[in-house]
Amino acid sequence: MNKFEQLGLNESLLKAILDLGFENPSEVQEKAIPLLLEKDTDMVALAQTGTGKTAAFGFPLIQKIDADNRNTQALVLSPTRELCLQITNELKNYSKYEKGINVVAVYGGASITEQAREIKRGAQIIVATPGRMQDMINRGLVNIKNIDYCVLDEADEMLNMGFYDDIVSILSDTPDEKSTWLFSATMPQEVARIAKQFMSDPLEITVGTKNSGSSTVSHEFYLVNARDRYEALKRLADANPDIFSVVFCRTKRDTQAIAEKLIEDGYSAAALHGDLSQAQRDGVMKSFRGRQIQMLVATDVAARGIDVDNVTHVVNYQLPDEIETYNHRSGRTGRAGKLGTSIVIVTKSELRKISSIERIIKQKFVEKTIPSGIEICEIQLLHLANKIKDTEVDHEIDNYLPAINNVLEDLSKEELIKKMVSVEFNRFITYYKKNRDISVSGGERRERGDSEPREFSNNGAVRYFVNIGSRDNFDWMSLKDYLKETLDLGRDDIFKVDVKEGFSFFNTDPQHTDKVMDVLNNVQLEGRRINVEISKNDGGGRRDHNNRGGRRDSGRREGNFAPRREGGFRSDRSSSRDGGSREGGSRDGGFRGDRNSSSRREGGFRSSAPRSEGGSERAPRRSENFGDSSRPRRSRRD
Numbered sequence: 001m002n003k004f005e006q007l008g009l010n011e012s013l014l015k016a017i018l019d020l021g022f023e024n025p026s027e028v029q030e031k032a033i034p035l036l037l038e039k040d041t042d043m044v045a046l047a048q049t050g051t052g053k054t055a056a057f058g059f060p061l062i063q064k065i066d067a068d069n070r071n072t073q074a075l076v077l078s079p080t081r082e083l084c085l086q087i088t089n090e091l092k093n094y095s096k097y098e099k100g101i102n103v104v105a106v107y108g109g110a111s112i113t114e115q116a117r118e119i120k121r122g123a124q125i126i127v128a129t130p131g132r133m134q135d136m137i138n139r140g141l142v143n144i145k146n147i148d149y150c151v152l153d154e155a156d157e158m159l160n161m162g163f164y165d166d167i168v169s170i171l172s173d174t175p176d177e178k179s180t181w182l183f184s185a186t187m188p189q190e191v192a193r194i195a196k197q198f199m200s201d202p203l204e205i206t207v208g209t210k211n212s213g214s215s216t217v218s219h220e221f222y223l224v225n226a227r228d229r230y231e232a233l234k235r236l237a238d239a240n241p242d243i244f245s246v247v248f249c250r251t252k253r254d255t256q257a258i259a260e261k262l263i264e265d266g267y268s269a270a271a272l273h274g275d276l277s278q279a280q281r282d283g284v285m286k287s288f289r290g291r292q293i294q295m296l297v298a299t300d301v302a303a304r305g306i307d308v309d310n311v312t313h314v315v316n317y318q319l320p321d322e323i324e325t326y327n328h329r330s331g332r333t334g335r336a337g338k339l340g341t342s343i344v345i346v347t348k349s350e351l352r353k354i355s356s357i358e359r360i361i362k363q364k365f366v367e368k369t370i371p372s373g374i375e376i377c378e379i380q381l382l383h384l385a386n387k388i389k390d391t392e393v394d395h396e397i398d399n400y401l402p403a404i405n406n407v408l409e410d411l412s413k414e415e416l417i418k419k420m421v422s423v424e425f426n427r428f429i430t431y432y433k434k435n436r437d438i439s440v441s442g443g444e445r446r447e448r449g450d451s452e453p454r455e456f457s458n459n460g461a462v463r464y465f466v467n468i469g470s471r472d473n474f475d476w477m478s479l480k481d482y483l484k485e486t487l488d489l490g491r492d493d494i495f496k497v498d499v500k501e502g503f504s505f506f507n508t509d510p511q512h513t514d515k516v517m518d519v520l521n522n523v524q525l526e527g528r529r530i531n532v533e534i535s536k537n538d539g540g541g542r543r544d545h546n547n548r549g550g551r552r553d554s555g556r557r558e559g560n561f562a563p564r565r566e567g568g569f570r571s572d573r574s575s576s577r578d579g580g581s582r583e584g585g586s587r588d589g590g591f592r593g594d595r596n597s598s599s600r601r602e603g604g605f606r607s608s609a610p611r612s613e614g615g616s617e618r619a620p621r622r623s624e625n626f627g628d629s630s631r632p633r634r635s636r637r638d
Contacts, residue, residue: 007033012097013059020093026052029059031205036060040148040179042202044195046187048331051207053183054090057151061125062091064149067100070122072142074149075174077130077167079157080304081107081278082285087153088127101125106142108132109278116141130158130166137173144174155184155191157304157328164190171198185331186324216334217314218475219365221344221354228438230261232345232370233317235438237267237295239371241383242501245313246306246332247297250321258317259297272298300325306332312470316344319353326357339475366476370438377429378535379500381421382465386502461507463496463535464516468525469504479504487512487519505535 003024004017025033028047036043037060047053057076065073076091078084088105095101104118106128112135119126119142126133126142136142150171152158158167171180171194180199184191195202224232237243249255252273259271270284270293281302287293289308298306300320311333320326326342333340344365346354354365371379408416468474474482476497483494483506496507508516513534520532 003030007059008037009033009059010063013063013094015097016094017059019096022055026056026207028053028205028207029056031207032056033060035203035205036181037063040064042179042199043181044187044199044202044204045181045183045207046185046205047183047207048185048327051335053153054087055094057153057181057183058087058091058094061149061151062095062098062101065098065101065124067098067124069124070102071146072119072123072126072144073147074125074151075133075144075147075170076125076127076151076153077133077158077170078127078153079129079161079163081109081129082281082306083154083304084127084129086307091125091127103127106132106136112136112139112141130163130170133170134166137170144170147174148178150174150178150180152180152182152184152194154304155182155194156186156188156324159188159190159194160322160325160328161301161304164194167194168197185327188324216338217330217340217342218477219330219342219344219361219363220368221346221365222368222370223346223348223351224370224438226347228370229317229345229347230258231438233258233315234262234265234267235370235376236315236343236345238376239379240313240500241380243294243313244291244311245295245315246303246311246329247295247315247317248303248320248329249297249299250318252299254318255297255299255302259295262295262297268292268294269297270295272296272302274299274302276302300329303332304328307335308332309335310338311335312340314340314342316342319344319346319350319357323353323356323360327361330361339470339473341475372437373429377425381425382503383500384421390502460510461496462510462513462516463505463507464532465503465505465535466520466530466532467503468530469500469502471501472525474499474504479506483520486523487515489515 004022005014007025007030009017028045028051032043032045033056035041036057045053045056047056061074061076076087078087084105084107088103091103095103102121102123103125104115104123104127106115106119106126108129108131112132115132116136126144128136133142137144152167180202182191182195182199182202222232222236233247237245247258247269249258252275255273256271256275259269262269270287272281272284276284284293284296285306285308288296295315296303296306297317314329314333316326316329320329330340330342333342344354358364411419468479476499479499480491480494480497483489483497484491487494489508489512493508493512494506496505498505516532517534520530523530
């Protein structure tokens, strides 16, 4: 039996739920829906972004609406246009089998007269942003004096954005006897003040710990010098070939500048900030949802209400001014029960903020090191190998095989593989050889009692490759626990666990090597045989009293392979610069690689090398390519 049937919802809603593919209610839905259906009451619900709050208030709201009464019965306030439209669409989907229910979105950037006309035709539910709603009230275009229900969604975000006066004014225009439902990720003083002023003895439900972070999001920080912040961002993107992320900056200027640098360096990126027109914002978000953009660089205000599935990483290029804002940023990933990672790039002067955030979200950060060039090369090569293995063959290529075989007939299988990979690898490794390591030395790191154990031995560690990763529902913590249990080793015996989509790396001390190889190579995971190999990259480096969390001795590769991908991997990219938002999206060739129409960087090695932050070194356009480097550049407009 579908568990939604046990919550008291009527048949039309259960039918819509079945169409939507919902199987089991989330925790906030399971707690809120029965209470809201049972009686008219005020409620405060605290739950993280992405936990299903819209359905938690949407289903009971629709069930309580009188479809035969065309007057406005409910008002839902949300912080941004994007979230306003999203809630409106979801409520329409929920009520698809409820005849006569009309939901109207009211937000800035669209015709106020058209919105007023839709309300006049009959709108039982209005979903609105506070600014536009206050404007319509002032003009006498809407009447909310007799509503039965008022929902404040993402209340803390609305107040963070400066809507306190608007919300107070709007609520003052509603009847005292209405039911008010307040949904929020955190409970700052302003939200508590609203609850006290406009709610009567509200029920309170909390998912997780109050103000805590989501349990599906892991938190990492990387310590760098201030001048290396942008370089660190590029390397983290290179070390995660399937990254699909929101990158947060504090200001519109920084947002635009970082997005432009990423685009010039060949990454699929775009800026999202308040200076964009509504049409430009819509264009950027459409591209992001369609995965044509892998790195959306955004300000906090512009990113409010972004609800995009399967965001793998949130990158805090700069920490927010308000510590509570970090919770909203990290809530963009790890949604709907999926795992996500929140990354913070910090300098020494910002380390104290990490401790402050930990106290608020009640979760620990793991300190990690910016990957070296040789590590990135290994990750990208293995990613490419996995992609080649998983690629479906279009048999149109059969027509060309005789000619191809004639060209390659003198090569052995091993020689062919080496040459194919070297088309890109030679350029990639040459680029990384040129540049320095940007890791901060161990003596400069703070002492912590974190999740990854303190490293204690000077013995050389052994690094392993294993063919399981995030697609098998592992993050670094769960994989570490799985390996520890499978190998019957202590928690400190496995370290420097690094999880990618289709594979992972981990370290042990040398005395455990035989056990790791013998046990894991004879284990199956859900019918698939696990394969573990010793990585050719020593990767683990040495473990010492100053290093922790698997961080390597920073001086170990100075001048060696610390990667700055300056070596000319760019292929054709978008040249669109409409209104300050520019979208990258190289389509051709190489490790960037075999890019499909969604412009995801599936191939691993990006076909454009990042430049240095100062822009002094520029990568030459490459002439060799798996694709056609002469292909005309596509231009996309926001």
